[in-house]
Amino acid sequence: xxxxxxxxxxxxxxxxxxxxxxMAPERMFVPDDTALEVLRLVDGARDVGAxxxxxxxxxxxxxxxxxxxxxxxxxxxxxxxxxxx
Amino acid sequence: xxNAPLALLAELTHRCPLRCPYCSNPVELSRASAxxxxxxxxxxxxxxxxxxxxxxxxxxxxxxxxxxIVEIVAAAHEAGLYTNLITAGVLLDAALMQRLVAAGxxxxxxxxxxxxxxxxxxxxxxxxxxxxxxxxxxxxxxxGLPLTLNAVVHRQNxxxxxxLIALALEWGAGRIEVAHVQYYGWALANRAALLPTRAQLDxxxxxxxxxxxxxxxxxxxxxxxxxxxxxxxKACMGGWGSRFLAVSPAGRVLPCHAAExxxxxxFPNVREVSLHEAWYRGEAFERFRGTAWMPxxxxxxxxxxxxxxxxxxxxxALTGEAANTDPxxxxxxxxxxxxxxxxxxxxxEFRYRGVA
Numbered sequence: 001x002x003x004x005x006x007x008x009x010x011x012x013x014x015x016x017x018x019x020x021x022x023m024a025p026e027r028m029f030v031p032d033d034t035a036l037e038v039l040r041l042v043d044g045a046r047d048v049g050a051x052x053x054x055x056x057x058x059x060x061x062x063x064x065x066x067x068x069x070x071x072x073x074x075x076x077x078x079x080x081x082x083x084x085x
Numbered sequence: 086x087x088n089a090p091l092a093l094l095a096e097l098t099h100r101c102p103l104r105c106p107y108c109s110n111p112v113e114l115s116r117a118s119a120x121x122x123x124x125x126x127x128x129x130x131x132x133x134x135x136x137x138x139x140x141x142x143x144x145x146x147x148x149x150x151x152x153x154i155v156e157i158v159a160a161a162h163e164a165g166l167y168t169n170l171i172t173a174g175v176l177l178d179a180a181l182m183q184r185l186v187a188a189g190x191x192x193x194x195x196x197x198x199x200x201x202x203x204x205x206x207x208x209x210x211x212x213x214x215x216x217x218x219x220x221x222x223x224x225x226x227x228x229g230l231p232l233t234l235n236a237v238v239h240r241q242n243x244x245x246x247x248x249l250i251a252l253a254l255e256w257g258a259g260r261i262e263v264a265h266v267q268y269y270g271w272a273l274a275n276r277a278a279l280l281p282t283r284a285q286l287d288x289x290x291x292x293x294x295x296x297x298x299x300x301x302x303x304x305x306x307x308x309x310x311x312x313x314x315x316x317x318x319k320a321c322m323g324g325w326g327s328r329f330l331a332v333s334p335a336g337r338v339l340p341c342h343a344a345e346x347x348x349x350x351x352f353p354n355v356r357e358v359s360l361h362e363a364w365y366r367g368e369a370f371e372r373f374r375g376t377a378w379m380p381x382x383x384x385x386x387x388x389x390x391x392x393x394x395x396x397x398x399x400x401x402a403l404t405g406e407a408a409n410t411d412p413x414x415x416x417x418x419x420x421x422x423x424x425x426x427x428x429x430x431x432x433x434e435f436r437y438r439g440v441a
Binding site: 006007009014016017021026078 | 089091136142167169192194229230259260262301302305
């Protein structure tokens with residue numbers, strides 16, 4: 001499963017407010033630090049496993065724990081229309 | 086501390102081939118000759134981006150009624166804004182769609198008046214509109230752009246809500262906004278014909294919730310509830326002069342698109358001041374910003390910074406005083422006006438613009 005940003009959705013810097021946001025049709029999401037780490041790895045090429053690997057390496061954390069968190073987060077973002085499979 | 090605005094509503098024109106009875110534009114429309122020119126809009130977009138706006142909603146009236154709509158989209162895109170076209174779709178063709186995409190358009194919101202042709206064309210007051218909207222939806226999807234269907238719902242089309250949701254799926258929309266009519270501008274003149282019953286509202290809410298679960302991950306459903314059956318007002322615009330600004334066809338800078346309905350208010354104009362000046366120092370923006378202006382029962386209310394006293398335009402339209410608590414609030418001494426309006430609603434005929 002490879003998550004991607006659908007057309008019309010993008011991760012962009014909100015310079016005026018010093019943060020990153022997900023711009024989407026008529027709405028925007030403000031990801032927390034954890035979600036931002038995940039979203040930065042969404043490039044339309046990495047599958048869920050590769051995203052989890054990258055996060056496990058970066059944060060030196062147990063893979064199984066990260067896997068559950070990432071799966072829940074991706075599911076939520078897909079339901080909101082911020083990501084697609 | 087005044088926040089920077091997040092979004093700009095650019096009302097490019099009041100001209101529109103449709104005549105929806107729930108039109109939220111003012112009863113008195115701006116003439117074409119008073120409209121801002123292309124270069125003026127380009128400056129407004131740059132100023133909006135500099136101010137911190139991230140998204141622009143290109144609306145009207147019908148924005149594609151402007152011959153310079155492509156140049157306007159390009160200017161908004163060049164300013165770095167996420168560009169959203171809010172359209173009835175009846176003037177779109179393949180060539181225009183292609184030019185809009187090339188200009189940097191990000192998303193299209195397409196209105197639909199009902200799920201079937203006869204109802205849609207009676208409500209919108211334009212023959213042939215429904216088929217053209219179906220074509221417009223196809224053009225948007227073929228161009229690869231995301232599509233939102235905007236269904237304004239009321240007493241006379243709520244029975245078709247399941248079919249409207251099905252239409253969104255059929256036309257390839259990723260999102261549908263099911264919006265109950267808000268009673269400002271021309272819509273207020275048609276309130277008796279449009280207000281839903283409590284039973285209609287409850288059924289609509291149930292249908293939306295069921296559809297959210299059924300189409301999770303495929304169709305996003307946004308739901309705007311009507312005030313007339315509410316006990317608490319909505320946080321209109323997230324607070325006056327807090328997150329949102331609108332510019333009217335003639336260049337007036339407004340805290341919400343209906344604000345000109347409040348008699349006696351003077352709004353800054355982009356032909357005279359910058360958006361920055363209008364937002365941070367405009368008297369009209371200061372007037373109802375924050376909580377200091379609030380009379381009781383809003384003053385000191387635990388919800389004052391949650392709902393911001395509700396909607397100023399609705400307070401003015403129903404009580405004659407914009408600073409009053411929105412009658413949608415159960416604590417308003419005028420709350421009974423809403424139940425009275427619901428009781429009076431029934432089988433009234435639509436009043437269309439331009440027809441006495």
